[in-house]
Amino acid sequence: FSSDMQVVDEELSQTIGQITNSLFNVGGALLGVCAATKGSFIILMIPLGYIYRDVQKYFRKTNTTVARLAAVSLSPVYAEFSQAIGTGTSSIRAYGESSRFTAALENKVDRNTVAMVTQQLAGQWLAIRLDTMGALISAFIAILAVSSRDQNFIPAGWLGLGMTYSFQITTFMKFCVRIMATGEAQMNSVERIMFYCEHMEYEE
Secondary structure, eight states: OOOHHIEEEIIIIHHHHHHHHHHHHHHHHHHHHHHTTTTTTTTHHHHHHHHHHHHHHHHHHHHHHHHHHHHHHHHHHHHHHHHHHHHIIHHHTTOOHHHHHHHHHHHHHHHHHHHHHHHHHHHHHHHHHHHHHHHHHHHHHHHOOOHHHTTTTTTHHHHHHHHHHHHHHHHHHHHHHHHHHHHHHHHHHHHHHHHHHHOOOOOO
């Protein structure tokens, strides 16, 4: 409960602010590329928008579920530590149960580690797909620069600006999707606190 309260009090508000900033960054970079290419980027932006939406939706669902598993598997680790740190240390030593306690703790930590590693692998899965989308944007601008070289359709300086923004889009999109998934995962703490307050039976 204290861990969930810390997430709500300290981390969730910062995440919401970062989500707002990242959305403005992504929007600004996309508008910069569109302006630099005189609207030609819209041809590519429409299909990429659908792909981006599907990738984001798939990742956020998975990340939220894995984050919930990580939070649930972390509670027994805290419980085991609190039992040992309090009055349990002397009892564990007196009855010679150190090895059994260590094995039980390692088992609980392993379960939590599996969820955490899975969450990191999901982040790498997302990074590969967003890097691919960013490479497509850069390739589109490069092809546009080569094809319009003799027609002076778009000035070279504008294309250079568009290429610069295309490199930034990948970074902004990665951070945007990841921070949105983090915020959605942190809402698990709100869900757990609501469960404690409304559905947990009180001790008599």
